[in-house]
Amino acid sequence: MRTQVVILGAGPAGLLLSHLLHKRGIASVILERRSPDYVLGRIRAGVLEHGTVELLDEVGVGARLHAEGVVHSAVEFGLDGHRHRIELEALVGRTVTVYGQTEVTRDLMDAGSRLGLPAIYEANVLALEHVDSDQPVVRYAKDGTVVAIHCDFIAGCDGYHGVSRPAIPSAKLTVYERSYPFGWLGLLADVPPASDALYYASSDRGFALCSMRSRSRSRYYLQCSLDERVDAWPDARFWDELERRVGETVAAHLVRGPALEKSIAPLRSFVAEPLRFGRLFLAGDAAHIVPPTGAKGLNLAASDVYYLSEALAGYYRSRTERELDAYSERALRRVWASVRFSWWMTSQLHRFPDDSEFSRRIQRAELDYLFRSPHAQRVLAENYVGLPI
Numbered sequence: 056m057r058t059q060v061v062i063l064g065a066g067p068a069g070l071l072l073s074h075l076l077h078k079r080g081i082a083s084v085i086l087e088r089r090s091p092d093y094v095l096g097r098i099r100a101g102v103l104e105h106g107t108v109e110l111l112d113e114v115g116v117g118a119r120l121h122a123e124g125v126v127h128s129a130v131e132f133g134l135d136g137h138r139h140r141i142e143l144e145a146l147v148g149r150t151v152t153v154y155g156q157t158e159v160t161r162d163l164m165d166a167g168s169r170l171g172l173p174a175i176y177e178a179n180v181l182a183l184e185h186v187d188s189d190q191p192v193v194r195y196a197k198d199g200t201v202v203a204i205h206c207d208f209i210a211g212c213d214g215y216h217g218v219s220r221p222a223i224p225s226a227k228l229t230v231y232e233r234s235y236p237f238g239w240l241g242l243l244a245d246v247p248p249a250s251d252a253l254y255y256a257s258s259d260r261g262f263a264l265c266s267m268r269s270r271s272r273s274r275y276y277l278q279c280s281l282d283e284r285v286d287a288w289p290d291a292r293f294w295d296e297l298e299r300r301v302g303e304t305v306a307a308h309l310v311r312g313p314a315l316e317k318s319i320a321p322l323r324s325f326v327a328e329p330l331r332f333g334r335l336f337l338a339g340d341a342a343h344i345v346p347p348t349g350a351k352g353l354n355l356a357a358s359d360v361y362y363l364s365e366a367l368a369g370y371y372r373s374r375t376e377r378e379l380d381a382y383s384e385r386a387l388r389r390v391w392a393s394v395r396f397s398w399w400m401t402s403q404l405h406r407f408p409d410d411s412e413f414s415r416r417i418q419r420a421e422l423d424y425l426f427r428s429p430h431a432q433r434v435l436a437e438n439y440v441g442l443p444i
């Protein structure tokens with residue numbers, strides 16, 4: 056088998072890349088380790104930046120997103136139960152859209168099937184060969200048969216646990232990492248959201264987030280310790296703790312319901328540089344992870360593959376590697392801006408185990424400044440809706 060670009064992974068990065076390449080007249084094949092149902096069953100991100108919505112529109116999959124997604128023109132913060140609203144649209148003229156990652160994935164998969172974009176599921180990638188030559192080969196196993204695909208380029212969109220990043224010799228890759236000493240316990244329920252905006256609450260009991268996937272499906276999070284276990288949190292305990300952290304005015308609007316899903320995720324920042332080794336390019340979670348506080352993970356996956364599609368189109372147009380050479384630096388500039396913002400949000404809103412009264416007062420002063428200063432609010436709004444792609 057032969058194609059121009061082999062894409063590893065059918066997460067948001069891989070699926071969107073296949074559409075962007077198709078629009079630019081470049082052939083690709085997606086290889087995904089899991090089944091389509093498994094990929095669609097993963098509950099993850101849900102806040103789309105303005106630029107991500109534009110990219111989904113560009114590839115023609117925006118119709119359901121515009122019909123069912125919820126546009127948010129503001130975001131709210133709470134400090135010890137007091138609510139503060141930041142008007143994103145009034146400040147920077149942009150909004151974010153709440154639309155679940157599973158829905159984005161479904162729209163991209165359905166449109167890909169209609170267009171006949173090749174995607175092979177339950178394909179177990181065994182090896183990436185000759186990556187530093189101009190004739191790389193990807194070998195995978197499916198249904199007991201081993202198949203080799205010859206290609207011009209490999210796009211590593213296979214997430215943090217994929218095979219792409221480990222295929223790069225460690226001497227050629229630099230890793231920057233910060234682990235945070237807590238995680239998020241998340242609960243998904245079919246209940247209307249407590250607030251019409253996302254609500255980020257800082258309290259002495261720890262951080263909480265009131266988020267949503269639609270007008271009838273809510274996603275709530277509690278900061279928890281890293282050794283916490285999900286089965287120690289029956290639904291009633293979760294709702295009681297959430298009420299305590301969000302304060303009375305938001306708690307009054309909380310509607311309780313049975314958990315559809317409950318899970319714990321650790322928080323960390325991770326960046327591997329550069330995003331290229333020979334003919335292999337990294338994009339999305341394969342190259343970087345951000346804590347979910349800034350809602351940037353999925354959005355960075357989208358901007359990475361946009362830059363990569365442009366670089367590949369540049370190569371096929373000019374037969375020079377100028378734009379390919381620039382991909383890593385161009386993408387990483389935006390990645391680090393989001394890593395910084397996500398780190399800032401995480402640092403300001405969470406309680407750290409070694410917090411002193413001094414650091415807690417600094418956090419309060421920072422949030423107080425944000426609530427009072429239109430300049431600080433504009434900086435937050437500009438980052439929250441997403442820096443230009």
Ligand SMILES: Cc1cc2nc3c(=O)[nH]c(=O)nc-3n(C[C@H](O)[C@H](O)[C@H](O)COP(=O)(O)OP(=O)(O)OC[C@H]3O[C@@H](n4cnc5c(N)ncnc54)[C@H](O)[C@@H]3O)c2cc1C
Nearest residue numbers: 064066067068088099100213214217339340350351352353
């Ligand atoms: C539990 C969890 C919760 C999250 N919550 C949020 C959130 O609330 N907000 C937010 O902004 N972000 C969140 N994120 C981050 C966000 O979901 C990711 O940034 C986003 O999924 C990145 O997309 P991706 O396509 O790069 O990677 P992924 O979505 O991870 O997709 C990678 C794909 O590659 C496949 N794959 C792996 N190995 C191989 C292989 N060897 N061969 C072929 N295919 C392979 C995987 O099965 C997967 O389908 C969360 C992530 C996780 C894990």
